[in-house]
Amino acid sequence: MPQPALHPSLFLSPLGDSAVVLQFGEEISPAIHQRIRAVTHLLEQQPFRGLVDFVPAFTTLTVYYDPWELSQQGTTDAYSEVVRHLEILVEQAAVTAAAPARVVEIPVVYGGTFGPDLQEVAEQAGLSIEEVIRIHSQGSYQVYMIGFAPGFPYLGGMDARIATPRKAKPRESIPAGSVGIAGAQTGVYSITTPGGWQLIGRTPLRLFDPSRQEPSLLQAGDRVRFVPITEADFLSRKEEQA
Incomplete structure (x- = not known):
């Protein structure tokens, strides 16, 4: 007990x-x-x-x-x-003062082939696509824990206006770096895996890389900010990591 x-x-x-x-x-x-x-x-x-x-x-x-x-x-x-x-x-x-949280900026290209569910999220919220992007990218998110898959962050602090239920039928494969919404949570797929989150964008950053000294980019206690980028920026950053 x-x-x-x-x-x-x-x-x-x-x-x-x-x-x-x-x-x-x-x-x-x-x-x-x-x-x-x-x-x-x-x-x-x-x-x-x-x-x-x-x-x-x-x-x-x-x-x-x-x-x-x-x-x-x-x-x-x-x-x-x-x-x-x-x-x-x-x-x-x-009685110990907490150490300042590390702030990690995650660049995201929203919509299009990178965020195929952005339109659905906007429709369910009764907002425009631009408003959803603005709300999502202006938030400050707390990394509560890492789980589900190596390096996958569970983030708190998403605006309730864009909360959207998971998809009724999960996808068989979601690309690593995909940014999604599930209910009142948002998160980033750290590896390619099946999943049912609503996909609104993708980041070129590798959230999990076993070749790094610290494989997971994010840790519990970090704070995350999403920064909108263009598709050209995304492709350029992916090339730099290749």
């Missing part, structure tokens, strides 16, 4: 014998995201013995550890040790 920690809305639960889930709440919100971000920042700065990895999500942070190393070869209880470390970090995070 979940165990209450230092904050009444925070619960810690074991996930198997090598992970702990920190549950910060039940609803997606900027406040919960900031708490998760603060703890992940401290984990980066102060990794404890046996830490393997940590994965932030909308309302949770999952911390993976090596139980043998953390227990000092079986002399202590690994779960109790990791909980002790995490409670210390949570307490520190509550």
